[in-house]
Amino acid sequence: MGRAFVYVIVGGGVAAGYAALEFTKRGVSPGELCIVSEEPISPYERPALSKGYLLPEAPARLPSFHTCVGANEERLTPKWYNEHGIELVLGTRVKSADVRRKTLLTTTGETISYKFLIVATGARALKLEEFGLSGSDAENVCYLRNLADANRLVNAMQSSVGGNAVVIGGGYIGMECAASLVINKIKVTMVFPEAHCMARLITPKIASYYEDYYKSKGVTFIKGTVLSSFDIDSNGKVVAVNLKDGSQLPTDMVVVGIGIRPNTSLFEGQLTLEKGGIKVNGKLQSSNSSIYAVGDVATFPLKLFGETRRLEHVDSARKSARHAVAAIMETDKMGEFDYLPFFYSRVFTLSWQFYGDNAGEVIHFGDFSGSTFGAYWVNKGHLVGSFLEGGTKEEYETLAKATRLKPAVEDLDELERQGLGFALAA
Ligand code: FAD
C-alpha cells in the first residue's frame, strides 16, 4: 500500500509544526503535505515539558501548547491540520528511507513517497546503558524528551512529595527538572561530572550564582563524580543511587538528563553527515537536493561565525524549519539561512537569555549579588556572545542586535565598566 505527496515531513516535533505553518502561509494546496510522526499527538512546544507541564498547581496541558504558540503564532490543533488538508500520520515511526526512490516505509507497512522531504526527526535522550550502566527501566527512573516521558515524570513526582530525588546531569534537563522537583516539594541532590552546572554554556562565576540560588532552595550539589549503580528493590524501584566516589544516596526517584543524540539513523549511508547531524547548506538542503534537514538533526552553516554547527535549541528549530520551507517553495528568491544562536531558560523566578557564541575571553558585568548581571564573550577583538540574567524584553532585544553586529572591542576594562551600556551604544 502506498500514498504520494509533494511534501513530506518526517518527525512531528517543534520544527515540523513551524514548517507546517510556513507551508500554509506560502500556499500549499490540500493533499500536498504529509507529516509522519512517531508521537501520537500533533506538534507541540517541547520546552513546556520541563517548565509549565511540571508545575503542581495549574500545570500546562495540551492542547494549550501546540506549536506555534511559543513564537506567538497560531496554535495548530489537529483540527487546523484537517482544515488545511495536511495529512497527519501520527503514532507511526518511519522505519526506513530510500532516498533514490524517494520513499519512506512506516512501521504500519505503508510506503509514503515524496517530491521534497524535510527531515525533522530531532534527537533522543541518551540512556545510562550507553555509558555501561543499567537501571533505566526501573519505574521511578525518568528521562525527559516527549510527552510520555513528562507524564511518567509527573507520576513519579506525585508519589515522591516530601521525599528525595537524585538528578543525574548538570545540563538543561538537570537544572530545569531540579527546579520543578523543588517546586513539587521534593528534596533534590544533583550529581554531575563537571566542576559546575551548565558547563557547556556558562562560566564558573555565572554557574556559582545559580548553584547558590539552588542551594538556598535546599538543592545539594555533588560534582566531579558520576553514577556507578542503582540499588533496586523487589518492586523494581530504585531506592538508592551509588556514586563512583563511594557515596550512597537513598532516593524516591531519579531524573536522568545526560545529553542527546540526533536521530540520523534513517539516512546514514545515504546522506552526508557532519558533527553528528545531517549536513545541509544555507538553504537547509542536504547532500540529496530533494531532502532538507532542520532542527536538532541538522548541521548547518552558521554564516555569522563562518563554520558549521548543530544546535539543540527551540529557536533554531523554529527558524530553520521556516527557512527550509521558504527555500523549497521560493527556490530562486531565498537567500542563505543567516542565524544568530539564541538560547534561554526560565526556572523559579530566574530567567536568562544567551545570544551568539561563547568563545574567547569572558567579561562579566552587572550585580552578581543582585538579580541582573551578564557576560560578554570577546573573540579576536570582536564581541561574539552575550548572556543576561534578569533583563527586560528591551534589554534582551538590544543584546541580540548588538551581538549580531559583532562590534569591535578595543578595551576589555571599558567593556566591563559599560556593561549593558556597551550593547545599547553598539
Ligand atoms: P523534536 O521536537 O524532538 O521533534 C522530533 C520529532 O521526530 C518527534 O516527534 C519524534 O517522535 C519524531 N521522530 C523521530 N524519529 C522518527 C521516525 N523515524 N519516524 C517518525 N517520527 C520520528 N530549547 C530551548 O531553546 N529552550 C528551552 O527552554 C527548551 N526546553 C526544552 C525542554 C525539554 C524537556 C526538551 C526535551 C527540549 C527542550 N529544548 C529547549 C530543546 C528543543 O525542544 C529542541 O531543540 C526542539 O524540540 C528541536 O525540534 P525538532 O523538531 O528538531 O525535534
Ligand code: NAD
Ligand atoms: P546537556 O547536554 O545540556 O547536559 C548533559 C549533562 O549530562 C552534562 O552537563 C553533564 O553534566 C551530564 N553528563 C554527561 N555524561 C554524564 C554521565 N555519564 N553521568 C552523569 N552525568 C553526565 O543535555 P540535557 O540536559 O540532557 O538536555 C537534553 C537536550 O534538551 C539538549 O539538547 C538541550 O539543549 C535540550 N534542552 C534545552 C533546554 C533549554 O534550552 N532551556 C531545556 C531543556 C532541554
Ligand code: ISD
Ligand atoms: O518556548 C517556549 C517555552 O519556553 C514554553 O514553555 O514555548 C513554550 C510555550 O510558551 C508554552 O506555551
